[in-house]
Amino acid sequence: MSLTLDPKIPSGPLEQKWERHKFESKLINPSNKRKFEIIVVGTGLAGASAAATLGELGYKVTAFCFQDSPRRAHSIAAQGGINAAKNYQNDGDSVHRLFYDTIKGGDFRAREANVHRLAEVSVSIIDHCVALGVPFAREYGGLLDNRSFGGAQVSRTFYARGQTGQQLLLGAYSALNRQIAAGTVEMHSRTEMLDLVTVDGHAKGIVTRNMVTGEIKSWAADCVIMATGGYGNVFYLSTNAKGSNVTATYRAYKRGAAFANPCYTQIHPTCIPVAGDHQSKLTLMSESLRNDGRVWVPKNKGDTRPPSQIPDSERDYYLERKYPSFGNLAPRDISSRSAKEVCDEGRGVGPGGLGVYLDFADSIKRLGEAKIRERYGNLFDMYHQITGENAYEMPMRIFPAVHYTMGGLWVDYNLMSNLPGLFVLGEANFSDHGANRLGASALMQGLADGYFVIPYTIGNYLAPEGGKRPTTDHPAFKQTEADVRAKIQKFLSIKGKRSVESFHRELGLLMWDHCGMGRSEKSLTRALNRIPALRQEFWENANVPGENESLNGSLEQAGRVADYLEFGELMCLDALKRNESCGGHFREEYQTPDGEAQRDDEHFAHVAAWEYQGENKTPIRHVEPLVYENVKLATRSYK
Amino acid sequence: MNLHLKVWRQKNSETKGHLVDYEARNIPEDCSFLEMLDLVNEDLLSRGDEPIAFDHDCREGICGMCSLTINGIPHGPSETTTCQLYMRKFKDGATIYIEPFRVGAFPLLRDLAVNRSAFDRIQQAGGFISARVGAAQDANSILVPKTDSDHAMEAAACIGCGACAAACPNASAMLFVGAKVTHLGSLPQGQPERERRVLAMVKKMDEEGFGNCSNYLECEAVCPAEIPVTVIGQLNRDYSLALLKDNL
Numbered sequence: 001m002s003l004t005l006d007p008k009i010p011s012g013p014l015e016q017k018w019e020r021h022k023f024e025s026k027l028i029n030p031s032n033k034r035k036f037e038i039i040v041v042g043t044g045l046a047g048a049s050a051a052a053t054l055g056e057l058g059y060k061v062t063a064f065c066f067q068d069s070p071r072r073a074h075s076i077a078a079q080g081g082i083n084a085a086k087n088y089q090n091d092g093d094s095v096h097r098l099f100y101d102t103i104k105g106g107d108f109r110a111r112e113a114n115v116h117r118l119a120e121v122s123v124s125i126i127d128h129c130v131a132l133g134v135p136f137a138r139e140y141g142g143l144l145d146n147r148s149f150g151g152a153q154v155s156r157t158f159y160a161r162g163q164t165g166q167q168l169l170l171g172a173y174s175a176l177n178r179q180i181a182a183g184t185v186e187m188h189s190r191t192e193m194l195d196l197v198t199v200d201g202h203a204k205g206i207v208t209r210n211m212v213t214g215e216i217k218s219w220a221a222d223c224v225i226m227a228t229g230g231y232g233n234v235f236y237l238s239t240n241a242k243g244s245n246v247t248a249t250y251r252a253y254k255r256g257a258a259f260a261n262p263c264y265t266q267i268h269p270t271c272i273p274v275a276g277d278h279q280s281k282l283t284l285m286s287e288s289l290r291n292d293g294r295v296w297v298p299k300n301k302g303d304t305r306p307p308s309q310i311p312d313s314e315r316d317y318y319l320e321r322k323y324p325s326f327g328n329l330a331p332r333d334i335s336s337r338s339a340k341e342v343c344d345e346g347r348g349v350g351p352g353g354l355g356v357y358l359d360f361a362d363s364i365k366r367l368g369e370a371k372i373r374e375r376y377g378n379l380f381d382m383y384h385q386i387t388g389e390n391a392y393e394m395p396m397r398i399f400p401a402v403h404y405t406m407g408g409l410w411v412d413y414n415l416m417s418n419l420p421g422l423f424v425l426g427e428a429n430f431s432d433h434g435a436n437r438l439g440a441s442a443l444m445q446g447l448a449d450g451y452f453v454i455p456y457t458i459g460n461y462l463a464p465e466g467g468k469r470p471t472t473d474h475p476a477f478k479q480t481e482a483d484v485r486a487k488i489q490k491f492l493s494i495k496g497k498r499s500v501e502s503f504h505r506e507l508g509l510l511m512w513d514h515c516g517m518g519r520s521e522k523s524l525t526r527a528l529n530r531i532p533a534l535r536q537e538f539w540e541n542a543n544v545p546g547e548n549e550s551l552n553g554s555l556e557q558a559g560r561v562a563d564y565l566e567f568g569e570l571m572c573l574d575a576l577k578r579n580e581s582c583g584g585h586f587r588e589e590y591q592t593p594d595g596e597a598q599r600d601d602e603h604f605a606h607v608a609a610w611e612y613q614g615e616n617k618t619p620i621r622h623v624e625p626l627v628y629e630n631v632k633l634a635t636r637s638y639k
Numbered sequence: 640m641n642l643h644l645k646v647w648r649q650k651n652s653e654t655k656g657h658l659v660d661y662e663a664r665n666i667p668e669d670c671s672f673l674e675m676l677d678l679v680n681e682d683l684l685s686r687g688d689e690p691i692a693f694d695h696d697c698r699e700g701i702c703g704m705c706s707l708t709i710n711g712i713p714h715g716p717s718e719t720t721t722c723q724l725y726m727r728k729f730k731d732g733a734t735i736y737i738e739p740f741r742v743g744a745f746p747l748l749r750d751l752a753v754n755r756s757a758f759d760r761i762q763q764a765g766g767f768i769s770a771r772v773g774a775a776q777d778a779n780s781i782l783v784p785k786t787d788s789d790h791a792m793e794a795a796a797c798i799g800c801g802a803c804a805a806a807c808p809n810a811s812a813m814l815f816v817g818a819k820v821t822h823l824g825s826l827p828q829g830q831p832e833r834e835r836r837v838l839a840m841v842k843k844m845d846e847e848g849f850g851n852c853s854n855y856l857e858c859e860a861v862c863p864a865e866i867p868v869t870v871i872g873q874l875n876r877d878y879s880l881a882l883l884k885d886n887l
Contacts, residue, residue: 052772067704069755069799070759071703071759071762072702074697076701077697077701077702124773127775127778128772128775130778131768131828133767133826135792135822136788137788137792138784138788139785140785141782142783142784142785143779143782161796166701166796167795170795173762174766175767175770175772181764212748212754241697242695242696275669276670278667278670278674280673280674280698284699381719382699385717385725386725388727451772452772455772501681545688550651551651554684
């Protein structure tokens, strides 16, 4: 069966597509909903909100997460905020402006219709989260407060201290808990999805491993929702949680789901620089800090004086200089690349010269230390714990780090992949951010997908599918289960000398050097030559001790790293075939004379979605053209 | 730096556990405590031993998955979580005892990992506001004074790690329960279910086997999210009033 990518975008004017689609979508009457069983994998913002909402509607939901509780999902670590086109500040915001900012921020590589829907439902998200008791920041009069974020000239970001992701996730978790108590959702934590089961080309179930007992089990359903997050940990060092992984989406890809734009990765400009080889992860300092912090490096190369002794005239506030209208709030991809540029010139600060200053001295002078503490206290504390430095007295040192992945499984307007019955939500899909995500838009998209999109669109698949749910006795389940068991035995029987962790570190460094902030045909070709050799060494020499029938962290990690060792190749291939620069994908061969990303709209205004062809075979690249009817493709300018 | 570790090893809940001695050598002081354990595990692996199992995920102090009782103190000598504890807090040559969170309601899974699902079940009993998706009014139509909102946020910051119960001689979960009751009870949206919530959560807390508060205040001292012990006062007040009304 050849793969088709039909985005199923509703007809009609952009502003009416979603309303019309909701009306035209198939309904399932309340008493029939309980006859449908839905699997939800992952319980971050997208998964928890989807599971809770579908349970509330009356569907029978079974949800899974690999953490010990759904409340731990990595959405919890998002700091800065969530965008919504409320225009509570009366500063010129609107649904259309949020739509336009998001399309432009994504460097014109996202679907118009999806992004417009996202901007439309953004306002309902804030209403609903407040109703759930999310303690957003308030003004003295009791109204909601807003801050501004990169890539926007309005204040539309709602926040809860520097812990917005935590509060939104705990809101979704509480809604999920209500449904668990009501019996509409059955929750399985410490349970990892290891494969997708397809029956006659439809996704009808999953195979899981109980991470405490090792039990391998099949689960059948009418459809499967995956909300399993991004793949930033392919770089080993990233701001993702240690457990975040590509396994669920990659194994679905191997079962026929198309993987879209894997090369689109977001490097966040404000993270704490790497301190040494022992480091296991990178910590983000929220982009909101750029509201009050000024980014600079010394004007002169090799200036090793402490920052306090470098006079203003010898500092280069390079973002303010290069992008006067957005200044320190330039979008993430541009800010990250600018930081790399000044460090490549030898003007970086701190150990190894891989850092730039984020300086709050002017804001502290203007607003007082108390105000800065109120806004960012927890971030300054975290910075102090990690580096031992006090950022109230000296500038923070920051450097870009892998943070978010815009690529993911391909989905249509209904958020269904090319595999009927497989829905993909949140960071795990590719849909709304194009080639670069704006700050405070990940939380918005995760909750939009889960609370307000999937409850409407899922009926289009389920209504005609009534009564077609297989049981786990079906041969497809037996076969998939056998494949999973065989793979686990294979890991345990390698009995090599090298730790799985060391393979992950080596792959990560290779990806960072060759497919990181800058990529070139040369670097990508080199990576594509080296990854298969590393993968081969893994299968010959990895050390995976212990047995399946117990809590075995090494075994869990082996499965994830084995997938990264294949997925990394797909990323490099996608980056190599996209002969342009756009957003987070910067090909060094394609840049303007002043070093900005040079798009090629004539040849690359499309989504690239990859179809798996089997082990060690080159996957097929399919194309979904991006049609712009409402915005004019323009060169992004933040000057 | 070099350290002597005494680490609790236990294959599973059916077998007996014991402390095992390990030497951690050449540990950089910029390492986090968990990165130090990563290095020890690499060493164990290279010698053909099984690594030490411990829970962790975000490694930035917010997910609440990491635990560990370090030298008798949940999360050790830091103001925050174990993952945000850095080795510069220890002296070269120090002996460090590493044990799991010890609470009856948190059964041990392996080595240093415990099962904290009891906390989820308490939240399921009533830690929510019953707001249906799509039914909400405009967010700014509910005015919340900044002081109330800040008060709610202070309590809502709980990360659900369980250190409060692990530190308490009574294994009480009242800081954890009080945090949710205070968070939702401080907001206008939380009022309709306020009494029902506190009764249901306290009932579940008792069923799960957590003890009562007798004012040791150890919970507040170890809480990485700085939840103030005043939430327990709020919990007691709300519970008494709700019980009284319930009995009328």
